[in-house]
Amino acid sequence: MAAKKSESTGTKAAAAASKVLKDPKASKNAKTAAASALTQSKSKEATSAKAAAAASKVMKDPKASKEAKSAAASTLTQRPGKK
Helix, strand or coil, X not given: CCCECCCCCCHHHHHXXXXXXXXXXXXXXXXXXXXXXXXXXXXXXXXXXXXXXHHHHHHHCCCCCHHHHHHHHHHHHXXXXXX
């Protein structure tokens, strides 16, 4: 079970994530990050390592859309801190 976080996806990031999931041209990493962001819009679940890795790749991708980067940023914000 994922750790609990106090952060959740905001409405703008959730809307961006929804657009990414509907985009047939979006990359697999973008869709993974978007799905994670949407999952966290109604819950306090933390980002998994797999989703964080995908989000990181999206943030580094110069071809990624503004929506994909928004969803990826939200996903990374909700990553649990390292202890």
